[in-house]
Amino acid sequence: MVRLKDVARDAGVSVTTVSHVVNGTRRVAPATLARVQRAIAELGYRPDSIARALKSNRSHTLGMIVTAANNPFFAEIIRGVEDRCFANGYSLVLCNTDDADAKQLTYLQTLRDKRVDGLIVMTAHSGADFLAALARQPLPTVLMDADPAGAHDIAVVNDDSRLGARLAIEHLLSRGLRDIALLTGPASHPRSRERLAGAREALGEAGIVLPGSKVVATNLLADGGYRAMQALLQTRSCPQALFAFNDLVAIGAMRAAREHGLSLPDDLSVVGYDDIELGRYFTPALTTVHQPVYELGDMAVTQLIERLEHRRPLQRTLQLAPRLVVRESVRRDRLAEPKHPSR
Template structure:
């Protein structure tokens, strides 16, 4: 492996000149900089990042732990956060837990061994599993994204999931639907609980009964949502409309409708949470509640950089507002 001394010898300059070129710590003439750069490229020299980080007290690395990289919401979120952190001079170590809490805990340990300067985390576990997270945040800047843990008092950037579910369900009710069902996510996660509560509140605001048999768990997974939707829609007393609590489950519900040879929205109207690239390509085009992913990602980065710069007196929880995007998957009741 090439060393700084090797670069200096090939370029015909001092080690101090190579160091100043690599680190930008002092002026180097264009001629000498070009010679050093050529030598670096020829030798394949790479600075010792660990040694540099020990000198600076920073690695310029942050960890990003997401719950499911195959979910278009998290895919876009990763893109936004990586670009914003790069603009701030940081590189991102990406970890995908696949909604597995044990993987999440292991990734947190690994990121600490890499001496990351901070972590952005979308938690997957139950609230009582995170008692040690508050202590960790006292020595490692930590920001939650998408999923808050309110009892821990940690910085977070999330969406008003209650408002999104309330607006989506209200849209179905405004169209005249009264038999409205929902496919929900894991209830130990704050967004899933908030979306269920928003669904219930919209029905109760119209004086309508919340039917337990019209609430099915899809666990934020396509296959489980498909099974739940098939069960809901195959009986004689089926709902005329369904609110679906995320995009993966939305695909499962649309597959169930096709499998049962029903028509959306002629036989059943559907509205979901999360816009995604294919929502406008489905037939029908899907009505969804769009989450402001770019704003969420930038808020998480802003909060983390503030924590890295120095401890803030109080935790900050930024809650962003979603927006209903009306397309073709909902029709007025009675259905024709």
């Protein structure tokens, strides 16, 4: 096993100098730095990360708790988190919870046991016990897809979901579509509540009162959108258009509509939310609200690193602006009437 003193002897410097190079604790002259780095490479020296963490009380590791990493939306955010971690010399420990309260609590304790320096939490549903435990734990934390936090050393990074919903509804209205249904997420989901509020505002400004029968809650997955669309198709009046609160729901709904003989977008226009990669390759390509997902992940890590490396306080709330991406799933003419499926 190669030790610090072996590197020091090979480079012709003191053990203290090698320690400063390895830990970045003091500036070293360029020529000396080059000799130490060459010795490290030639001898194959690797610092003992556990010992370093115990000595410095820093592991240079962040923990991330998410609902499911295989969801395209979460996957894109995780990529932004991972890239920013790597660029700053941090490792990432990722925990998938499937929104199970017990797993959330267990993983929170596991990450603390692993001595992570900070946390990123992005779950669709969090129980009261988990939220209370999160508020009590001492690590700097960034929440995503969440309500603004009141606890100390916790920040929230989100997109402006109310604005995004308004963009979706205003686009449908601009195409002459006024009979609009909403496929929402659970009422407990903060972003879903914001999108519902923004959609109602835009409809209200157009003089449209949205009946309860045209608002269907889903699990924010493709199968939820499929079942929600099936429920709408059982009513006497199929809507002209759908605003789905994420792209997976929109894709599930489009599948159900096709199975009932509807032509997209002539009979049914659809707008999604998130702008996942799959949506642009669907047929018709999905018109959607682009959420800057990669940037949200990048921003979450940047906040934590600024707090950890420079002792800058976390900003309580950070918000990025969404934008509409127009593709093919909303009809272009204003005169076509929707066709209702045969019973």
